[in-house]
Amino acid sequence: MPTPAVALSFETFPPKSLDASFHLWDTVQALAPLNPRFVSVTYGAGGSTQSLTQEAAQTLRKTSGMPVAAHLTCTGQSKDEVLATAQRYADSGVRDIVALRGDAPEGGAFEPHARGFANSIELIQALADTGTFNIRVGAYPDSHPDAASSQQNIDWLKAKLDAGASEAITQFFFEADSFLRFRDACVAAGITAPITPGVFPIANWTRARSFAEKCGARVPVATATAFDRADREDRAQLFALTHCADLCDTLISEGVDALHFYTLNRPELTLKVCRALGLVRPTQMRNVA
Structure with missing residues (x-):
């Protein structure tokens, strides 16, 4: 019996060294023949890899030709800073966002930024209001x-899906x-x-x-x-x-x-x-x- 058509996508994480950059590129090239519908790039706990995620997502979009979905979280930034990051993604051709609340550094309890989004629903709504992005979100079969x-x-x-x-x-x-x-x-x-x-x-x-x-x-x-x-x-x-x-x-x-x-x-x-x-x-x- 023929295997039914199954769409594939792959998650990667941003490199923290030159060698890791080459390894990420090799990973994406190895997976490219599977014709993924997108490749996502993660965001570290507490927004710790924000600039690395942005650079990796933009570079992959420019050099691979594949759709790239960049992770974006609420942690460690004001609303204006988060939306400015989103706009930089859009300007570089990255219009797919995986919108998440994000985790605190070192596994601590999540605390929203004083001028930031309180949760992922607020973030999703703000991104949806721009009319710019295709937004994906997380779900938890075994419970968050x-x-x-x-x-x-x-x-x-x-609620996240209803938000956009x-x-x-x-x-x-x-x-x-x-x-x-x-x-x-x-x-x-x-x-x-x-x-x-x-x-x-x-x-x-x-x-x-x-x-x-x-x-x-x-x-x-x-x-x-x-x-x-x-x-x-x-x-x-x-x-x-x-x-x-x-x-x-x-x-x-x-x-x-x-x-x-x-x-x-x-x-x-x-x-x-x-x-x-x-x-x-x-x-x-x-x-x-």
């Missing part, structure tokens, strides 16, 4: 760490059912905008588990046990490929038509997953003698 309940995640997402966002991209999750239950609940709440699952190909289980603990992604006991065992038996990469490909295959079989991969600027496992799913043609060897 600051959410008081699962329902609050859905209510907050609906066109699509949601979820935090990563370890079981397809986490996303599918969340999608069903969103539909029941009257949400009609696309909700794209965020997929994290796990090249390093220790690092992935740490990320999950910080962002509230639930780690099933069976998943943790399986990854721990694969690490001990020196087959972590093979298991990671199988786990991620199975997760994506289940999502696609349930009608998901777009996937967003968190690459951590390491394209190898993402490429292998997409090949395993039949979403990219294998490289043809020619003129070998």
